[in-house]
Amino acid sequence: MTAQLKESIRDSKSARWFVLITVSFLMLTGYFFTDIMSPLQGMLRDQMGWSNSSYGTFAGSYSVLNVFCLMLIFGGIILDKAGIRFTGTFFVGVMIFGAFLNYYAMTDTFNNGGLGYEFLNSFLTDYKPSLKMAMIGYALFGVGVEIAGITVSRIIVKWFKGKEMALAMGLEMACARGGMLIAFTASPFMTGADKVISRPLAFGVILLIIGLLAFFVHNMMDKKLDAEVAADETVESSEDEFKISDVFLLFKNPGFLLIAFLCVLFYSAIFPFTKFAPDLMVQKYGFAEEFSGWIVGLLPIGTMVLTPVFGAFMDKKGKSASIMMLGSLLLIFSHVIFAYLPSNTAFAFVAMVVLGFAFSFVPAAMWPSVPKIIPESRLGSAYAMIFMIQNVGLMLFPMLLGYVLDQSNQGLAEGASLDYTSSMTLMVGCGIAALVVAFFLRVVDKKKGYGLDLPNIQK
Numbered sequence: 001m002t003a004q005l006k007e008s009i010r011d012s013k014s015a016r017w018f019v020l021i022t023v024s025f026l027m028l029t030g031y032f033f034t035d036i037m038s039p040l041q042g043m044l045r046d047q048m049g050w051s052n053s054s055y056g057t058f059a060g061s062y063s064v065l066n067v068f069c070l071m072l073i074f075g076g077i078i079l080d081k082a083g084i085r086f087t088g089t090f091f092v093g094v095m096i097f098g099a100f101l102n103y104y105a106m107t108d109t110f111n112n113g114g115l116g117y118e119f120l121n122s123f124l125t126d127y128k129p130s131l132k133m134a135m136i137g138y139a140l141f142g143v144g145v146e147i148a149g150i151t152v153s154r155i156i157v158k159w160f161k162g163k164e165m166a167l168a169m170g171l172e173m174a175c176a177r178g179g180m181l182i183a184f185t186a187s188p189f190m191t192g193a194d195k196v197i198s199r200p201l202a203f204g205v206i207l208l209i210i211g212l213l214a215f216f217v218h219n220m221m222d223k224k225l226d227a228e229v230a231a232d233e234t235v236e237s238s239e240d241e242f243k244i245s246d247v248f249l250l251f252k253n254p255g256f257l258l259i260a261f262l263c264v265l266f267y268s269a270i271f272p273f274t275k276f277a278p279d280l281m282v283q284k285y286g287f288a289e290e291f292s293g294w295i296v297g298l299l300p301i302g303t304m305v306l307t308p309v310f311g312a313f314m315d316k317k318g319k320s321a322s323i324m325m326l327g328s329l330l331l332i333f334s335h336v337i338f339a340y341l342p343s344n345t346a347f348a349f350v351a352m353v354v355l356g357f358a359f360s361f362v363p364a365a366m367w368p369s370v371p372k373i374i375p376e377s378r379l380g381s382a383y384a385m386i387f388m389i390q391n392v393g394l395m396l397f398p399m400l401l402g403y404v405l406d407q408s409n410q411g412l413a414e415g416a417s418l419d420y421t422s423s424m425t426l427m428v429g430c431g432i433a434a435l436v437v438a439f440f441l442r443v444v445d446k447k448k449g450y451g452l453d454l455p456n457i458q459k
């Protein structure tokens, strides 16, 4: 049963916004590392001998453990059973360990025969040991950062439910996008004049450790809140006993299924795209490698401003279901420009800005809609299931994009630019499917009365 806490630390504005700062910073560090390699695709091709398919396989490895080992389901269950502090701390640790292996894969130490090199060189010899080691690291990192993300969503609900929840989620996402922005813009420069790929990764690992320290600060606040709740006998527990069968109940809920489908389709046209976007800027629009990250950086810059603004709008005015449709429409518009319009700099700017609007509308509307569909006691598992379904797309689409890119550019003359039309057509397809699902979500919302179009703030 949902508890209405009175006069607790979460009723102190400064306390709950301070908690938000700590967890948002953690997510910034996680998103920074997620995209740290994205602007380095060209360097990975030249220095490490990674093909576009290899690069896509690396990018997709982020989700391999999440999908095949059902890590996000376990993460959600652990979160519901063991609580926020344990789950967050443990999986941030996993994230740091994975990031370290990813860094190690790029070092001379490893590539000159360091620990694990011979073993990784002894099978599947078409794939470089650096690729295999980076994939192991990135897969572990993916488990850690995704479960940390689920935990953070749960933390925000715990502190902000019935208050400025969409605004808080919007601000947290804005910080996370700040991490993406730093990755796109700074990562190529961090490699230095001698273009050492491992340098930005080392910085990323250090930043993650600082993120863990920020999470420890959150833990102290969380402990205080739990102590207050335990001491307040008038407050009913918000933690109904978790049952594994609850996970199956989620699949009987049409609202949940539609949100999960929208999530996988929409995000498959965003995160996998950002992995290739800096190279698209170089190949299609002729930008210099260092500058390409700045164009792609327009995407997180736009979302950093717009996500909290739209979040605040939906807190007060609602309209989330309609806004998810609008966001999906803008997604299609943007990818059509990238896929089919001529390689004009102005088009690249416009498409990126439009994508920024799409990438602000849908997340700002979608994540705060989940608690309207699912009871709080099942939220950890619900976010976990949504993230897991989303991870299928995050795994397959980078692989597909890289594969299609290699296939559609076979026999390319030396020095000629890669043609991204076929790869981007995949992204347009995702956008169209997302729009159809968003439409059905709105229909089901009207029928079932979830209240997705109603304001989030309870008067």
Ligand SMILES: C[C@H](NC(=O)[C@@H](N)CCCCN)C(=O)O
Binding pocket: 031, 034, 035, 146, 149, 173, 176, 267, 271, 363, 367, 387, 390
């Ligand atoms: C909140 C939401 N997060 C996710 O969708 C994560 N499952 C994916 C994180 C990928 C990190 N680059 C979001 O960022 O909108």
